[in-house]
Amino acid sequence: MGILLKVAYDGTNYAGWQIQKNDITVHGVLHDAIKQILNGSDFSLLGASRTDAGVHALGQCVHLMPENLNIPVERLPYALNSVLPKDIAVLDSKIVSDDFHPIRDAISKTYIYKIWNKAYRNPLLHNYSAHISKGLDVELMQESCIHFVGKHDFAAFCATGSSVKTTVREIFSLKISNSNGLIEIFVNGNGFLYNMVRIIAGTLVEVGLGKINPNTIPAIIASCDRNKAGRTMPPQGLTLIEVEYNKPENGRQMPPIRSFDFL
Amino acid sequence: MGILLKVAYDGTNYAGWQIQKNDITVHGVLHDAIKQILNGSDFSLLGASRTDAGVHALGQCVHLMPENLNIPVERLPYALNSVLPKDIAVLDSKIVSDDFHPIRDAISKTYIYKIWNKAYRNPLLHNYSAHISKGLDVELMQESCIHFVGKHDFAAFCATGSSVKTTVREIFSLKISNSNGLIEIFVNGNGFLYNMVRIIAGTLVEVGLGKINPNTIPAIIASCDRNKAGRTMPPQGLTLIEVEYNKPENGRQMPPIRSFDFL
Numbered sequence: 001m002g003i004l005l006k007v008a009y010d011g012t013n014y015a016g017w018q019i020q021k022n023d024i025t026v027h028g029v030l031h032d033a034i035k036q037i038l039n040g041s042d043f044s045l046l047g048a049s050r051t052d053a054g055v056h057a058l059g060q061c062v063h064l065m066p067e068n069l070n071i072p073v074e075r076l077p078y079a080l081n082s083v084l085p086k087d088i089a090v091l092d093s094k095i096v097s098d099d100f101h102p103i104r105d106a107i108s109k110t111y112i113y114k115i116w117n118k119a120y121r122n123p124l125l126h127n128y129s130a131h132i133s134k135g136l137d138v139e140l141m142q143e144s145c146i147h148f149v150g151k152h153d154f155a156a157f158c159a160t161g162s163s164v165k166t167t168v169r170e171i172f173s174l175k176i177s178n179s180n181g182l183i184e185i186f187v188n189g190n191g192f193l194y195n196m197v198r199i200i201a202g203t204l205v206e207v208g209l210g211k212i213n214p215n216t217i218p219a220i221i222a223s224c225d226r227n228k229a230g231r232t233m234p235p236q237g238l239t240l241i242e243v244e245y246n247k248p249e250n251g252r253q254m255p256p257i258r259s260f261d262f263l
Numbered sequence: 264m265g266i267l268l269k270v271a272y273d274g275t276n277y278a279g280w281q282i283q284k285n286d287i288t289v290h291g292v293l294h295d296a297i298k299q300i301l302n303g304s305d306f307s308l309l310g311a312s313r314t315d316a317g318v319h320a321l322g323q324c325v326h327l328m329p330e331n332l333n334i335p336v337e338r339l340p341y342a343l344n345s346v347l348p349k350d351i352a353v354l355d356s357k358i359v360s361d362d363f364h365p366i367r368d369a370i371s372k373t374y375i376y377k378i379w380n381k382a383y384r385n386p387l388l389h390n391y392s393a394h395i396s397k398g399l400d401v402e403l404m405q406e407s408c409i410h411f412v413g414k415h416d417f418a419a420f421c422a423t424g425s426s427v428k429t430t431v432r433e434i435f436s437l438k439i440s441n442s443n444g445l446i447e448i449f450v451n452g453n454g455f456l457y458n459m460v461r462i463i464a465g466t467l468v469e470v471g472l473g474k475i476n477p478n479t480i481p482a483i484i485a486s487c488d489r490n491k492a493g494r495t496m497p498p499q500g501l502t503l504i505e506v507e508y509n510k511p512e513n514g515r516q517m518p519p520i521r522s523f524d525f526l
Contacts, residue, residue: 123352
């Protein structure tokens with residue numbers, strides 16, 4: 001049996017999602033909680049997105065394959081939340097088809113990148129946003145979004161040293177809101193390269209600071225040169241909001257898994 | 264010379280505002296930062312509100328009386344923020360009249376109390392809200408607000424054991440918003456008794472759970488009996504938003520000190 005869990009976490013105190021030998025990770029803590037609830041029964045666990053240290057999630061999707069399940073699937077969130085620490089929560093659990101794969105079958109992912117754009121830092125957002133003290137031209141940043149949308153080779157927006165088969169990805173939507181100094185960059189795409197959202201956010205910040213002209217973005221993308229794009233923004237501004245699945249080919253239609261809105 | 268500082272802090276890691284011998288407090292850490300910046304010059308420091316452990320602030324007002332000031336007043340936030348930890352920030356500094364008093368001269372204070380009202384906890388709000396998993400009837404809570412507004416003896420909404428001259432306070436405004444499960448209670452009044460906002464929030468929660476009828480609130484207030492009002496909500500949901508001053512009698516009009524909106 002395959003089960004898909006929707007998991008939210010505050011990444012502040014974790015060395016990222018991926019299990020590691022000597023560091024506390026979200027995967028590791030969730031693994032221990034499941035082990036406790038499944039009472040020794042064997043299982044496998046695979047997340048849709050390997051979020052970095054400090055990155056948050058409201059809709060991480062995690063595929064759990066237990067040998068045996070001694071409690072009803074719909075009770076799993078209650079059971080797991082009772083043993084998980086406060087900064088991790090399971091929000092949903094669903095049975096999925098046997099051939100489901102949480103990475104391969106994801107049709108899109110949505111991230112938000114948050115920037116606090118006032119002269120002084122906001123202590124209530126210090127773990128949940130990047131602070132840019134110089135005023136950003138948000139309209140110019142918004143005008144730049146259209147250049148990223150579509151199918152492109154995003155090699156210029158990929159951390160150097162990462163090995164992937166192809167650096168082509170499709171961005172379906174990129175939007176920026178601004179509310180009293182809290183700038184939020186929403187991006188939805190079919191997949192993201194390593195650090196891609198944080199480098200897009202950094203490039204938009206350079207636009208907002210007047211250091212990159214929006215009209216040069218197509219050339220930056222075309223260059224496939226990491227040095228042409230903007231800085232990599234810090235991890236704590238990033239939140240994985242949602243992973244969407246839809247797999248009509250096996251006759252099983254997964255409902256889109258929507259995370260709650262985060263304010 | 265008197266200086267009024269506007270201070271924001273994440274109260275999670277502090278034993279409240281008030282300086283204490285064996286605990287780390289916001290007052291204590293701010294005191295040390297000022298000592299460092301003033302380079303040994305003597306000073307006094309008094310906050311407008313003694314927030315409890317875990318309570319946050321975006322607009323705490325702090326009166327600083329330095330013997331000597333070796334930097335321009337408007338540079339104080341930059342200087343202090345450079346030595347303060349990330350979870351405390353000075354947002355503003357202004358010169359005030361010699362007879363200014365941060366507690367006596369406050370004409371109103373505004374607090375927000377946040378409740379996360381979904382079945383499962385929100386890890387990104389675990390330090391910034393109270394979690395109520397049962398669905399609250401927010402409309403009923405909103406209808407209850409009017410009963411609190413006005414000048415009342417709020418003895419029923421004061422933690423037992425606190426000694427004050429009078430338990431009469433005036434609430435100017437009490438409003439509740441609800442956005443996708445995040446319920447925010449905004450309250451503005453001329454002053455608040457110990458735990459008063461958290462007990463009002465707790466009473467509104469009992470209304471939302473159907474345990475207290477809104478029509479009985481006037482009788483609860485009139486009873487002056489702490490046992491008649493609702494529970495004391497936990498500290499982490501509470502944020503001091505603003506302290507307003509206006510002192511026309513000494514010919515000096517302080518502009519209202521408005522905190523930025525928090526989202």
